[in-house]
Amino acid sequence: AQSVTQLGSHVSVSEGALVLLRCNYSSSVPPYLFWYVQYPNQGLQLLLKYTTGATLVKGINGFEAEFKKSETSFHLTKPSAHMSDAAEYFCAVSEDMGRRALTFGSGTRLQVQP
């Protein structure tokens, strides 16, 4: 069975500071990994995904994540936080075969202080 752990349900950073949101996963097969962002009262927007190939993945809005198999991690980073980054972020894992559905982490709410 696959699972996702997001460390820290709330993260607060200052505008211009580094954003680091942590995600660890478990999967019995090579995983597909995703980060989604959800703004208040809105749906899910895909930030980036790792399926195969390059382990450093760049996404929208200046975010990137690195797949580290040895650490079973897929942490999300952004060099400089902007006020508009305040939202909830979800890490998710899936297998390519089988049901192809996502298993989500519990989410991390990012606050950006002026």
Next chain:
Amino acid sequence: NAGVTQTPKFQVLKTGQSMTLQCAQDMNHEYMSWYRQDPGMGLRLIHYSVGAGITDQGEVPNGYNVSRSTTEDFPLRLLSAAPSQTSVYFCASTPAPGAPYEQYFGPGTRLTVT
């Protein structure tokens, strides 16, 4: 393409009432899923389908039924609504294995059971 559409956007039910949440996609995707989102718990898989006529349970199926008579539609039925089913419901669709992995989410249905 409209993508994944969900109706209604909002719904209030009384305990014991039944209703159907509608989901449709126009991308000819084989795989479809229903998730519920609750605070602090991320999104959890309710039911999924890997093709017309084929459905299976996810992690939290109790109190919900699904059917898949066409590729396009995947309705979720609440048989006898309970306050514990107050949640935001998301439908998603995905191409079958062999195609690039993309997960497309609908805008969500916010359900309140009183």
